[in-house]
Amino acid sequence: MMSSRRHFLLAAAAMPAAVRADTGRRGMSWAEVEKILARGDMKGRLTRDDLPTPALLLDLDRFESNVAKMVGHVKGRNRALRPHGKTHKCPEIARYLVKSGAVGNCAAKLSEAEVFAAHGLANLLITTAVVGKHKIERAVRLASRRPDTLFSVDNAQNVADLNAAARAARLKLNLMIDLNVGGRTGITPGDPAVALAALIAAQSNVRLAGLQSYAGQASHTVGFDNRRRVSRDAMAPAVETRRAVERKGIECPLVTGGSTGTYNIDSEIDGVTELQPGSFMFMDVDYNIIGGRDGDRYTDFANALTVRTTVVSKPNDSTAIVDGGFKAFATDRKFGPEPVRLPGAAYAFAGDEHGRLTLKESAALQVGDRVELIIPHCDPTVNLYDRIYCLRGDAVEAAWPVAARGMSQ
């Protein structure tokens, strides 16, 4: 964390006119850049200024530092880490997480998990119920290739449907009971969940793997003490449900949940066996403002993901129009992206394709200059891009395909 921040400050100091694009200084043509991008051997050949904007950029030093910090924390509390792949949708990142110590990866949807599995990833937990004859057929096919896959259920009919399909295919599915601890999906903790566990235990071709217990309301609760209270309140029924299930003689090895906002809260709750945060690796404006243990800003993890844009119009001295709008940034929050290294500048959406920068101290910004922005909300922003450009300092080290982009099925 510290080394990452130091690197950033040094880099910023070395770039007094960091917004001025270098494109062309070194004289590389687009035809050459295009060839390098197509071949994928960009290491050391391209810099961030060679990339066509809007471009999604990952600062690898910060990303690696974020991952190391989360792995260290979770392992230090003897919990497992199964980061949520819905954040990145990128097999390279999923592999890096496992290499760094994660037990596996989560996927929000079946089609996302299919992409991860097709790229060789194992130990996948699908956090949304697999519903309907066709999707159940796909789930069984996935389980036949990856028997360690975990599927979430929250009702008896779905258990019966999954069991029937698994029986027909002569295999056994691992089920997580999705608990309603967040006011969204899931069965009510306590007796209803225990009854569902008993139903699962009574079926021939499914087995109970544990409890899926995600409390969305906790992740972005502002203020650490508030957040701790909300998350503890949400997770307590999950832990109690697990005990009640085990009192029935049914094994229930896993209790999984948590988020980037609650990792250091949930990791201290007895009975929570693993965490499934996602945003920590990238970070975003949304998490920056939830407040940390010692301040208004949440600085546990560094902002590693930005979108680089170009000023395409300068209608007046105090306004610069950049080439990123609704199609370049997630728009599900009340706030937009935040410009980096551009004091006094504020971004406002200006339609599908444009953003409006209102400038104060940086009125010198010109058409053609580049502006990088911290993304408002990482998951739906990444879902807009086909590739993540990975930077080491200013050098482009790789372009990782967002292979599960759009895989919401």
Add this chain to the structure above:
Amino acid sequence: MMSSRRHFLLAAAAMPAAVRADTGRRGMSWAEVEKILARGDMKGRLTRDDLPTPALLLDLDRFESNVAKMVGHVKGRNRALRPHGKTHKCPEIARYLVKSGAVGNCAAKLSEAEVFAAHGLANLLITTAVVGKHKIERAVRLASRRPDTLFSVDNAQNVADLNAAARAARLKLNLMIDLNVGGRTGITPGDPAVALAALIAAQSNVRLAGLQSYAGQASHTVGFDNRRRVSRDAMAPAVETRRAVERKGIECPLVTGGSTGTYNIDSEIDGVTELQPGSFMFMDVDYNIIGGRDGDRYTDFANALTVRTTVVSKPNDSTAIVDGGFKAFATDRKFGPEPVRLPGAAYAFAGDEHGRLTLKESAALQVGDRVELIIPHCDPTVNLYDRIYCLRGDAVEAAWPVAARGMSQ
């Protein structure tokens, strides 16, 4: 329009339990569906119930009726139609529009135009300025393949850069002067624009093709009379600028602008030569509520585009959770999608992957049922999907790739 509406009412009447999914009734397996989708010969073989959700659906009868109505209106006023491809990003649709009478298509960005050109489309107008050495290199390459391409400019340096690149490539670029009539990009109409026209006319390798005059503030002004006033006020300086340019002896054949909200306003302004609306072919909640000539709803065009979702959880009688959230619908408006044929139901976003339906009369909705929703805003919604499933009634007739999805560069 009437026949489309009649078709819809008949279809709705024939489907009292339209939300109940048919998947499995006809016994087709996912493996069979997957094969048909991969081969692309789905005509008559698949119905909407066979599609994995969330799925983007286009009602072809309504789409065709929308296009016929717009083409008929614009041609009836002796104007040209160059619909905006940023709405659909789909070469099949761009081709259909030309076949139906459009003179060409607009593209928001260079990379979008490159995709259209690679699919054989001509007469493309790129409505955002092409800025920076690499993009200008790409523009020249595009113009060498499609000499009829129109590029937008709003400042002298960009004109000089384009001219230099065109001269090096020994070709001539067609330039549209982007006028600031909408408070976003563009040069000030009147003298500054006339001076830019003179500069273009004085260069060796660019020629003036016309004025790009898009007034975003007019398109969604609520109430027809208000909208007419706002759009006329916005377009008047464009028409006057054209006259002033021509008084200098510089030809300025095109004045283009307009939107789905202003098509029948701008088509009656003397001097506006062509219209570039996009949303009319699909429609969305955003346009439904701007008000028409004779009422609060804007009914000139029919809602042809929906997203089909599946109920994946039913936490209580009055709540159904569907599998579409921030990654299935555009979130840039204050409102979300609107459920179709589900009286008393209201949708609220419930995160990246889910939506929460609050139910009244339709409490009978069960896990596995399908719910279709009118999209809040069409352009950024289409940009989330890799294909548009085209329906004739309930039959899937085609799956059109959104080939320029993500092409915001």
